[in-house]
Amino acid sequence: xxxxxxxxxxxxxxxxxxxxxxxxxxxxxxxxxxxxxxxxxxxxxxxxxxxxxxxxxxxxxxxxxxxxxxxxxxxxxxxxxxxxxxxxxxxxxxxxxxxxxxxxxxxxxxxxxxxxxxxxxxxxxxxxxxxxxxxxxxxxxxxxxxxxxxxxxxxxxxxxxxxxxxxxxxxxxxxxxxxxxxxxxxxxxxxxxxxxxxxxxxxxxxxxxxxxxxxxxxxxxxxxxxxxxxxxxxxxxxxxxxxxxxxxxxxxxxxxxxxxxxxxxxxxxxxxxxxxxxxxxxxxxxxxxxxxxxxxxxxxxxxxxxxxxxxxxxxxxxxxxxxxxxx
Ligand SMILES: O=C(O)CCC(=O)C(=O)O
Numbered sequence: 159x160x161x162x163x164x165x166x167x168x169x170x171x172x173x174x175x176x177x178x179x180x181x182x183x184x185x186x187x188x189x190x191x192x193x194x195x196x197x198x199x200x201x202x203x204x205x206x207x208x209x210x211x212x213x214x215x216x217x218x219x220x221x222x223x224x225x226x227x228x229x230x231x232x233x234x235x236x237x238x239x240x241x242x243x244x245x246x247x248x249x250x251x252x253x254x255x256x257x258x259x260x261x262x263x264x265x266x267x268x269x270x271x272x273x274x275x276x277x278x279x280x281x282x283x284x285x286x287x288x289x290x291x292x293x294x295x296x297x298x299x300x301x302x303x304x305x306x307x308x309x310x311x312x313x314x315x316x317x318x319x320x321x322x323x324x325x326x327x328x329x330x331x332x333x334x335x336x337x338x339x340x341x342x343x344x345x346x347x348x349x350x351x352x353x354x355x356x357x358x359x360x361x362x363x364x365x366x367x368x369x370x371x372x373x374x375x376x377x378x379x380x381x382x383x384x385x386x387x388x389x390x391x392x393x394x395x396x397x398x399x400x401x402x403x404x405x406x407x408x409x410x411x412x413x414x415x416x417x418x419x420x421x422x423x424x425x426x427x428x429x430x431x432x433x434x435x436x437x438x439x440x441x442x443x444x445x446x447x448x449x450x451x452x453x454x455x456x457x458x459x460x461x462x463x464x465x466x467x468x469x470x471x472x473x474x475x476x477x478x479x480x481x482x483x484x485x
Contacts, residue, residue: 185450187370191344192447194223195405197424198232199441207233208265218443219273228280229407230352230377233262236418238330245285245292271303276342280375281351291332296351298340310334311351322381337363345370352376355390358397365398372402383421396431399456401448409439429456
């Protein structure tokens with residue numbers, strides 16, 4: 159019945175191709191996988207942050223998680239004045255550093271291999287020693303502890319809402335320029351850091367390339383958190399019919415003094431754009447099993463994945479809006 163509906167669509171639209179038909183019928187998630195988002199309580203002591211992250215990752219792995227996510231800036235306070243002090247270089251095959259200079263990288267790699275998990279290490283301030291540029295960078299490790307992906311936050315958080323919040327990341331950070339798609343044994347995962355979620359293009363690119371999940375380590379605040387955090391997570395899921403996970407630090411306590419206050423509310427959204435599990439502001443772990451048929455069922459019911467009209471909006475990046483007739 160459904161196949162007949164698709165072939166009749168294909169006959170009226172050349173853009174409803176055989177390839178897109180296949181992408182509707184097959185789930186991009188190969189088998190069930192358990193996702194854990196760690197809403198970590200972070201502070202100003204990097205060693206304590208790494209120790210706390212290690213405890214919580216161990217707890218998530220013990221609960222059976224296969225993919226574990228930490229929040230944005232999990233090793234440092236979130237603030238432009240802090241980034242230079244907490245930044246670390248990232249080792250590459252051709253550029254190594256003593257482990258004392260890369261404690262966050264080393265901890266994440268060890269945690270991934272010890273617990274045999276995919277670990278999306280939230281983000282850390284990164285120092286590029288060649289250019290002295292700083293980035294807000296997310297490192298992903300495989301279950302053998304190998305670095306799989308390095309995502310430098312592409313859209314820097316530069317906003318000014320009078321009387322509410324002003325934050326200019328670009329005062330000290332440089333933006334990344336490369337969208338990230340992480341290959342795993344379960345399928346591909348798209349990644350963005352916090353403000354990246356406001357730009358639907360990244361999730362759309364990842365989904366078109368076959369991602370089953372978009373992950374956003376983030377740290378929304380007390381103004382934009384209640385306004386947009388859940389809305390954006392659900393929107394990216396609805397746009398692309400993929401799972402979405404958003405992972406925040408826990409909210410700072412009064413006694414921790416001045417500083418950026420994260421909204422919290424880490425959550426998993428399913429491909430139908432429903433919040434399936436969420437927490438509030440305190441430290442905790444949000445866990446959910448992602449299922450292949452959830453994606454394929456949603457895509458069969460509302461087949462937008464194969465109905466896109468790239469003949470109409472392929473040139474969205476350069477298109478000028480059509481102007482009305484003047485006068
Ligand atoms: O987009 C927002 O409202 C918050 C973004 C943010 O906090 C970040 O990019 O770190």
